[in-house]
Amino acid sequence: MxxxxxxxxxxxxxxxxxxxxxxxxxxxxxxxxxxxxxxxxxxxxxxxxxxxxxxxxxxxxxxxxxxxxxxxxxxxxxxxxxxxxxxxxxxxxxxxxxxxxxxxxxxxxxxxxxxxxxxxxxxxxxxxxxxxxxxxxxxxxxxxxxxxxxxxxxxxxxxxxxxxxxxxxxxxxxxxxxxxxxxxxxxxxxxxxxxxxxxxxxxxxxxxxxxxxxxxxxxxxxxxxxxxxxxxxFIQFHPTCLYHPQAKSFLISEAVRGEGGVLRLPDGTRFMPEHDERAELAPRDVVARAIDFEMKKRGLDCVYLDISHKPADWLRGHFPNIHARCLELGIDITREPIPVVPAAHYTxxxxxxxxxxxxxxxxxxxxxxxxxxxxxxxxxxxxxxxxxxxxxxxxxxxxxxxKPRTPHPALPAWDESRVTDADEEVVISHNWAELRRAMWDYVGIVRTNKRLRRARHRIRLLEREIHEFYSNFRVSNDLIELRNLVVTADLIVRCALRRKESRGLHHSRDYPDLLPKARDTILRP
Known part of the structure; x- marks a missing residue:
């Protein structure tokens, strides 16, 4: 068609x-x-x-x-x-x-x-x-x-x-x-x-x-x-994603910190001023790394974003959706802090x-x-x-x-003559889970060469499996997305391995310093 x-x-x-x-x-x-x-x-x-x-x-x-x-x-x-x-x-x-x-x-x-x-x-x-x-x-x-x-x-x-x-x-x-x-x-x-x-x-x-x-x-x-x-x-991890088993990917807006929200440890201690003079108003990468540091240092599952010092009516007026969603989960932001963790947010x-x-x-x-x-x-x-x-x-x-209008050239139809229906869909779900876990563990907020090489090795194995599956079976939504995800994951890792410094969202323990000149990482097919 x-x-x-x-x-x-x-x-x-x-x-x-x-x-x-x-x-x-x-x-x-x-x-x-x-x-x-x-x-x-x-x-x-x-x-x-x-x-x-x-x-x-x-x-x-x-x-x-x-x-x-x-x-x-x-x-x-x-x-x-x-x-x-x-x-x-x-x-x-x-x-x-x-x-x-x-x-x-x-x-x-x-x-x-x-x-x-x-x-x-x-x-x-x-x-x-x-x-x-x-x-x-x-x-x-x-x-x-x-x-x-x-x-x-x-x-x-x-x-x-x-x-x-x-x-x-x-x-x-x-x-x-x-x-x-x-x-x-x-x-x-x-x-x-x-x-x-x-x-x-x-x-x-x-x-x-x-x-x-x-x-x-x-x-x-x-x-x-x-x-x-x-x-x-440069994958931006948003510092404040709601931490709750029933809250799938719910973001707590940057504006909460912009309007006076304060990040605290479980005991109520404020920690951002120790990491950056701009405290909660520092850029996202700084705040995300600070939260990551505090969580790993203290073995925490999350930290807390507190804006309960603002008037209740003001909060309900300015953040009605955040207030309502948190309330559904038993969190009253007018009285208590919001449990938050960093999460991948922007490419x-x-x-x-x-x-x-x-x-x-x-x-x-x-x-x-x-x-x-x-x-x-x-x-x-x-x-x-x-x-x-x-x-x-x-x-x-x-x-x-x-642009001047041009006639449509004749295009061939999609060729399915050499493929069959997939026999084991479990391959797709398994590879999907393995890829996302490897990226989280090895290509996250803080990186090392060792972690990146581990990720690259696993991605290459997955690429071969996915390519074989794609070549032999009819396409499906999950297969198309998985094929694209593994390509994207490979591009992220390849770029990360090329950057021999820590800049912005890319923080490397092996290269903690900033190079004197900023250069783009450009990959060519």
Whole structure:
């Protein structure tokens, strides 16, 4: 089965949906492909907000400098300025769309701005403590209503269609093969422009704040297609994931610390001032390492985030979702501290792109967490992620719209003639569990050469098993995700082994010092 569109977008988070709307409004026929429903994305889970210069006491230069500081010298100056300077326009676009950002109070037209770790000013515009969900809900309603957007839920991309491999040399990316999870059939999507908006790779780790769909699909597909991948060693571990056996991947927003939350040991002792003069407002990597240090030193299962000194009504107003979720689990944040642990949260590296979101493969774009734009450097500044999605979604739209329309070339159908149904699905679940455990144990917050080599050895064994399975059996959702996860895990380890220093999110016991010059880790297929 062949489906033809002007643009194919893989992924339905803020980057994918905002891009789809921008293209559709200019008469582009857009296919929006998502593994589950439109609501399943990391964007929808974002609590804190969106960073942008919106207050007269703030400045573009201050936001840039804060981003540079968090990025530990590795942020690209041109890309960083590009994103920050387009920040207000991105927020204005969302406001015009009807996103219900929190007001300063009921009697004012101004918006409440909060402050998060690493920021020198209050510049985080938010919708209570569920900004991502508010943005996603607003965009989703408009995507669903737009006649030029066709949505394909329960569809997962298997691989990109490359001109060099299907009889059209030099044509770059021509679309993708996509598995329809409802029918079990692989559909061929043809499009002059294909966009990877597939998110990050948090599920490569045993503990993560990411949704189940974050399996590094776009990064793995782009790598197989011949794109450069950069800085994959910089995996951001969010310091404060709720620690509770019934709380799967529930994030306690950065804004809780920004509004005065204090990290404590079980006996109530505050410990962050001993690790950094910025205490709880230090960047995420500093806070995550401090928590990791205290937990390992004292044999703790968790530490505690305490904001109970704030008025109860204020807490319920500013953090209604966190308050409600914790209360469901028997934790009253107005009276007691919240048990927290670090968890894999954000992939700072990814597919190398330019300022128009173009990759190394013609007609292939990457936006959002799957891309490495140069903005985040060695550590993403809080709330710069949704901003990046919006700014580069607009940049990709402008580039796609500027291209002359071309006819669709003939593409071959997916070939299943030499495969059979899988005989032992347990192989997939076993390899999935082994991979995630190895990454957590050996490629976590603090690393050593010995741990990284152990991880590499296990990944290579798993790669061979998974490749054999993929070559002989029909594809399934779990097999596609596992195949992509093992590629992504290998890229993370390869980048980590190349970095002979400790910088940002990459902390090595073998190389504790900072090299005098910051360099990107760039891998070429």
């Amino acid at each position: 062949l489906k033809q569109f002007d643009a194919l977008i893989l992924g339905s988070g803020t980057a994918g949906q905002s891009l789809a709307l921008r293209l559709a409004e200019r008469k582009q026929r857009v296919a929006l492909v998502t593994k589950r429903s439109l609501a399943d994305s990391a964007s929808a889970w974002a609590q804190g907000g969106i960073a942008a210069v919106l207050d007269s006491t703030d400045s573009i230069e201050a936001h840039i400098q804060d981003t540079f500081t968090a990025g530990a010298g590795l942020c690209d100056p041109v890309a960083t300025r590009f994103v920050v300077e387009h920040g207000k326009a991105a927020i204005d676009w969302l406001i015009a769309r009807g996103v219900p950002f929190t007001r300063e109070d009921a009697s004012t037209v101004g918006y409440h701005l909060t402050r998060e770790g690493g920021h020198s000013h209050r510049r985080i515009i938010h919708a209570a403590d569920a900004t991502g969900a508010a943005v996603q809900a607003t965009l989703t309603d408009q995507v669903l209503a737009h006649p030029n957007i066709t949505i394909f839920e329960n569809h997962i991309a298997v691989d990109l269609v490359l001109g060099d491999k299907v009889g059209h040399p030099g044509k770059g990316c021509l679309g993708a093969y996509v598995l329809d999870l409802n029918s079990g059939r692989v559909v061929t999507f043809s499009a002059p422009s294909t966009v990877l908006a597939t998110g990050g790779a948090g599920k490569v780790y045993l503990y993560t704040t990411n949704p189940d769909v974050a399996t590094g699909d776009g990064i793995a597909m782009a790598w197989r297609a011949g794109c450069r991948v950069a800085n994959m060693e 700072c590296g990814g597919i190398v792109t330019d300022l128009s979101a173009r990759t190394d493969v013609p007609n292939l774009y990457a936006v959002g967490e799957s891309a490495c734009t140069g903005l985040h450097g060695a550590n993403r500044l809080a709330s710069n992620s949704l901003l990046e999605c919006l700014v580069f979604g607009e940049a990709a739209a402008q580039d796609i719209l500027a």
